[in-house]
Amino acid sequence: MELIIKNLSKTYANGTKALNNINLEIPTGLFGLLGPNGAGKSSLMRTIATLQDADEGSLFLDDLDVMKNKDEMRKYLGYLPQEFGVYPSISAEDLLEHLCVLKGVVNSKERKELVKVLLNQTNLYEVRKKNVGGYSGGMKQRFGIAQALIGSPKVIIVDEPTAGLDPAERNRFLNLLSEISEQVIIIFSTHIVDDVKELCNNMAVINKGEVVAKGNPQDLINELKGKVFQKVIEKYDLELYKNSHRVISNRLSAGKTEIHVTSNEVNLSGFELISPSLEDVYFDKIV
């Protein structure tokens, strides 16, 4: 199974070019979508999730033309949007059942069983009678993943699922994703590089609506081997270095500034060659 995105472009009414000729082939497994805020990740995901149309290009799930058969695509889809709300005063159980019906699980016995399992898996069973509106961020996010799993979807799209979760919860959440990723396509977007490094076989970096890098994380790291250098400098020298080198990132470290630069030269005087991380790949692509 493969999701093939070809030449996808989208310009919003206000003139923003959200997607610019996107080409991606997404196989089963976890697929990470990296990019800064406003890069077009959500636009891309909403397009895959049939919530909006592209101006140009095509989107195929194997043989299925997604843009022309939205209802068909929706049958195979599980979608957790970046932000979502719930109906007022409704319990998790009721809401999940409601979504199950809309998903097509009309057999009530099966549905009840499914809701029970989903709530158990996301460990919401204890609070299933409680108002979803009163859930904490993490619980609500787990509810979100529970609903995205209804009907064993083949394509699961999760948009920034770890934003707002504490580290422990984030770990567990990612584990859950990797657990289910064996048979299905999971596309998840994030701007946290570590998430991708830990879990994904495939990834893409998007910036300003364009794919700037794609492939296996390790391959991408390998490509950058021998090209990333590091140096600790005074803070006020940063501008100077930016003018003379390709500075991909800088961070404060013990009162000084540590910068990473990329260069094709074998040796860069005053710099220390380091083995690149995925973060370097990411920053290298979006500079």
Next chain:
Amino acid sequence: MMLKILFFELRYRLNRPATYIYFGILFFISFLFITTDIVQIGGSQGNVCRNSPFTINQAVLVLNIFAAMICSAIMGVPVYRDFEHRFHEILFSTPISKLQYLLGRFLGSYLITIVVMSGTLIGIMVGSAMPYLNPEQIVPFNFNFYWQPLINIILPNVLFMGAIFFIIGALTRNIFAIYVQGILFLVLYLISNTITDNLDNQLLASLLDPIGINASSEITKFWTPAQRNQLTVPLVGHLLYNRLLWISIGIIIFIVGYRLFSFSAQPLSFKKKKALVQQDQIQIQKLELPVTRLSFNFTSNLNQFLHIIRFEMKMIYRTPIFVIIILLAVFNVVINITENTEMYGISTFPTTVKILQEAADTFALFFIIIITFYTGELVWRERSNKINQISDALPVKNNTILFAKLFAMIAMVAFLNLIVILTCTCIQFLSGYHYYEWLTAFKYMYLADFPSYLFLIMFAFFIHAIVNNKFLGHAIVILTYIINIALDMNGFENKIWQLGSIPSFTLSDMNGFGHFLKAAFWFQLYWIIVGIFLLIIATLFWIRGTEFSLKSRIKLFKSRFNFKSKLTTASIMILAIFCGSYIYYNTNMLNLFLPKNERRAYMANFEKKYKQYEKILQPRVVDVNNEVDIFPREKRLIIRGKWWLKNIHNKGVDTLILNLSENFYTKNKHINFGILSKKIFANDTLGFYLYKLNKPLKPGDSLQFNFSYIIEYPEIENEFKQTSIVDNGTFFNSEVFPSFGYNSEMEISNNDDRKKENLPKRKLSYAISDSAKYNNTYISNDADWINFETIVSTVENQIAVAPGYLQKEWKQNGRRYFHYKMDAPILNFYAYLSADYQVKKDKWNDVNIEIYYQKGHEYNIDKMILAIKHSLAYYTKNFGPYQHKQARILEFPAYQSFAQAFPNTIPYSENIGFILNVNEPKAIDVSYYVTAHEIAHQWWAHQVIGCPVDGMTVFSETMSQYSALMVMKKQFGKAKMKKFLAYELDEYLSNRAREREKEQALLFNQNQPYLHYNKGSVVMYALQDLIGEEKVNAAAQNFIQKYRFKGPPYPNALDFYSFIKAETPDSLKHMVDDLFLRITLFNNTCKKATVTLNKEKKYVIDVELSIQKFYADSIGNEKTTNVNDWIDIGALDENDSLLFSQKVKITKNKMNYQFVMDHKPSKAGIDPLNQLIDKDGEDNLMKLEF
């Protein structure tokens, strides 16, 4: 600091377009109100100018109710806004105090609201200055006229409403609460109004109304047009208390709110929020989900459809506002029905048809609110709750969602209909009325009432799907209701243009649904088809996903508008056009359809063209012999007549002017005069014909007039006006028969309308000196006293009745025939009735009494018979013999609410008398009263009748009132009469204030009901009290004796008055003149009353009185005049029964008086029984302290 916040608020508001829009709305409405007739808000009429201070006051009050929504939109949000924009975090860290903050925000938005509300005043001000207005209808600009309502109404009202809205907004910080509180206020206000309307206590009613309408109208109720044009409403009395009360309440609310408001991020909540315990573990051993089948076939669609309906309904029922609105609606219905009175404080029995229709009408406003509001909520539910991205990505079809939501709304409205039915049943049960008609109730609610709501739902769905902005959507839906009204008033009167409009009809207990439901069906069908059409458009525009731009929506529409949906749309459209055309064919081709303007022109045309024939002498109808076949189901009459016409003039007659008023619906017409004649002119539209006789009819000669035609009415009408020929309860009068001469009844009577058509002003009746008019009675131009005979047939299960005595009854061809013949001469004025009647018979001396009534309506029949007997006894004794040997009362359906006296035959609406509940001991027995009045007409109108000059109804209507009063006085006693007369006086005083033309003295009244009935009662009662009942009766008897069945020429009011004056002693003549010849008013007050016991253990009472007397002119300018009258001074006991009364000649404006009495009094003062026309009868008596 507070000022800074205040200015911040002002600046913010002044930068918002909404502020200007609100101002503009109010400005525009009141501008239109002053300059056009499109907007009607407690408007001016007749002699009251368009911009009179009274009208301005009224307009400001009414707009204040609806401006509650605007007030809530401005005053509810300031604090919420700070929280929504997270500005509070910054704000609360500044050194500002809570008071400064709240007061600053409050005053800022208060000032803005005042400015916005002043839009009303400025709109009126600018409107009044428009040069194209008729200067007669405009009073010159006076600053006080605008200043006063601003001070009296706008400032206090905005303070009170604003305080509530502001505090609720600040405490809840919930946009939903802010969003509904305006509506809720409105609903609550309307309900409280129903309650206060029914309060007997004026003070309470005035105080409890926060807007001040009651208090204001208490002051202006009896103001005459002249006063309304000059005076501003003074801030005194109850109005002042009212204003002070609600200002204080506003301030208290603000203070309480200030106390409760906490300067923290948490809104006020009475529920303790329990934080859910974090359940952090996702324990995934192995994620194994059960195998579930997703199905996407018809059954699963249906399952989804039903599920969403249930889900949506649950969502609706869960909102507390829903329950509140329903409870309020039910409460409103209960109040309305239980407090509603038909006449003289009497209500009808709660029959299903009566209260159900009332309940449905009361509920209608709530239906509209609920439909408007919840349709928006439903369409927006997913997006409002931000769950749309999840739900829109689910594989459920658009149509499934849309139609399920639609049906959830429909199911809810159906449920509300059930609530209406249950409410009515409960009312019936609790009032001990156990005749439930479930079938009728369900049929009415679901077949008659429901379809228009069905359309409304579909329409609101359509708007919300298209507009894609919830608030704008609501605004457009509401605007449509207004546009509908405007359409109706501006030439688009056909219901097919007015969205969702279905002709309404009255349910009758006699005739049930009649043919009306069947006819309304076509309109229902039409609107449902149109609704389906709109729904299809809605599906094409239905938003799914996250794209809302116009471009993408049009793209979406194009992609969805495929061949299949094109075909569906087209075929639905064709169906709608077909159905609309069928309706149009019926309403405009088969019916005489005349929009208001055309009707005016049509009638003006008649007058302009044919007035020239008014003076052509016509023969008189002397002998009428009619054959009438009534076909109730077919709405058809077959009419054949053989009449004799006689030339009673001293000149020959050669031209006959023939009118057929129902000509549009007439066919198979045959007209033939016994001698050779030629039709020389015909206007078939107006039913106006001229015939030339080959040989003139010589004076004293007669000719035979033979005619036959068929009248048939179509069932489908734009408005159900044809209610005379119905399935059960047919009632029509002589108007369907031919008449002769120019018919001045066709002329436009409203002088404003006449002006628009360039016709000269027309008085309601001719001058009393116009002797040329003495030759006709005021009800007919072409006959005097006639002989009458008729054969009438109807369907087999009905009885048909016409004036006269039954000669023969037979059956033929499945129809029933009745032959009636009159033995005494009658006016050319008769009626035919046919219904499935029960008959109750009785006898008084040799007069047969018969009541024809609907089975089940036995309640008051015995009372009616008793009233007939008492009346016949009193009238024959005091006025002269009864000319007939029979008196009959016949019930007809509730389409009209009156009783009318024809010769020996009195048709009587079911609502009046038959289903009135007159059993309560305190009630005035209206069925007795009406019967006595109608029987009196057998003398007053059917023995003596006036000519069409001023005062024509004095010795028909006023004398019938007098006759009934005397019979009632004998039967019920004086205490009940006081109650009855109080109603009459109140009616007189409030109706004279609304007079459009000129108020006349009673003797010269121009057929104005409030004069000849209401003032007539008061005057005649005072007269018999002044000169004695037997003197009045002597005058009446002498008058009747002189003019009985005489004429032409016919007597006029002065002829009658001379008989009254003949019986009046000279010392009282000036007082009788005050009663009849002038508009005389008193304002009598008891200033002080004390009681002491004297040595003989008798009560000595001292009263200090103030007496004022006025003469008013025809538009209500009053002039004080000297008092020189005999007025009662007396005392009542605690049951308001008269204990003591003495007529005292009063000549001064102030006087003290002492009298002694045996029994212990409770109140004392002047005119204790309110027999004078007193502008304020409440202060005549003072309570005595012991």
